[in-house]
Amino acid sequence: MKSPELLLPAGGLERMRTAFDYGADAVYAGQPRYSLRARNNEFSKLSELQQGIEEAHARGKKFFLASNILPHNSKLKTYLDDMAPIMEMNPDALIMADPGLIMKVKDRWPDAVIHLSVQANTTNYWGVQFWEKIGVERIILSRELSMDEIAEIRQECPDMELEVFVHGALCIAYSGRCLLSGYFNRRDPNQGTCTNACRWDYKVHDTENDAAGDVQRLDGFNFHGDKEEADSMFQGINGQVRHPAADKVFLIEESNRPGELMPIMEDEHGTYIMNSKDLRAIEQVRKLAEIGVDSLKVEGRTKSMYYVARVAQSYRKAIDDAVAGRPFDLGLLAELDGLANRGYTPGFLERHQTQEYQNYLNGHSLAKQSQYVGNVIDVDAEGWATVEVKNKFSVGDKIEVIHPQGNQTVVLETIERKGERVDVAPGNGIQVRIPNMQGKDKALLARIISS
Secondary structure, three states: OOOOEEEEEOOOHHHHHHHHHOOOOEEEEEOOOOOOOOOOOOOOOHHHHHHHHHHHHHOOOEEEEEOOOOOOHHHHHHHHHHHHHHHOOOOOEEEEOOHHHHHHHHHHOOOOOEEEOHHHOOOOHHHHHHHHHHOOOEEEOOOOOOHHHHHHHHHHOOOOEEEEEEEEOOOOOEOOEOOHHHHHHOOOHHHOOOOOHHHOOEEEEEEEEOOOOOEEEEOOOOHHHHHHHHHHHOOOOOOOOOOOOOOEEEEEEEOOOOOOEEEEEEEOOEOOOOOEOEEEOHHHHHHHHHHOOOEEEEOOOOOOHHHHHHHHHHHHHHHHHHHHOOOOOOHHHHHHHOOOOOOEEOHHHOOOOHHHHEOOOOOOOOOOOEEEEEEEEEEOOOOOEEEEEOOOEEOOOEEEEEOOOOOEEEEOOOEEEOOEEEOEEOOOOOEEEEOOOOOOOOOEEEEEOOO
């Protein structure tokens, strides 16, 4: 069994460095104009992008550049000229989705390494074989594939590199081809400006038809009770019973847009506009490695440095344990539960999850175990660490110190602020000092929350 590459998101230089510190083999970043993360993308200058690529190569790591927009005509006019200086930086691969852009890049730079984006929705081995003939070197497979389907593609396409998403947000759309954000506020996800409309806070209202046949809001609807009734009648994929509300029109109302009622359909599987649970396939790492998947990918270029560190550290251990033949460490599940999440699912890798795909009842994080509270900026000769505070923590708290050389849990006995002892580090935007942190430069701190 070969060790699959661990591929982490890099929304900026610090998050890139964190990914490498905690075990990533490669990172991917995006061009603000030509990738699907125009927002919160710190690689807005060519100098920053070049620095990222050079630092990655100096560490013996890889840097992939997402250029996976589905462009309208206007962006074709500038694309090749904008790509010219970037190609001189020698990114290890371009992640692309549009066949026209791929054609033009290969025409101008025949040796360019192309990874086919998940946006291209490759779901079968004929598709993989087509892109192989075009000169694509890696396929990022659609999130809609099961483990068995991935294995069959591996068998039919032994020479193609395969990449699979294993962690992060799931779109309520076909592998990211979403229209919701563009529909609500003219921010087109396929042009890089997604506002995550699928994750907003929605309320569901029942309806009835008036004499003219138009849908009208019906007050007094008990959605939770209706869902419980639907769940009790649901019998699975085979021989399932349809709920009386199946194919009925409901209205949804977003919390920041009161009075704007939007019609949706609900069937026995759920209401697909609602936010998805997050993907977590750390338990499937061993099987993916056995199948021969070349790269395991984590979503989250807009996520925090803490997220990058936690996920990289957990999946690094899962991969290393799988390759070494060690059993899966169940403690890794708790590590990832400590991140902000909306509940976890293995997605389509494990079939027949049905209504469990949807997180109806919680539009916020389910995490209760720990909270990210600060970054260690530096440590002096006496072991006092200067901490940039992110969330409140106090003397007496149990703190997990997260570091590339290993984590440890300590009870915080002392906090200093501006040379004076204090009981509380009150929150974001200040710096404090804590003792006994020798060797913990650049550590991250998380407060362990009692159950």
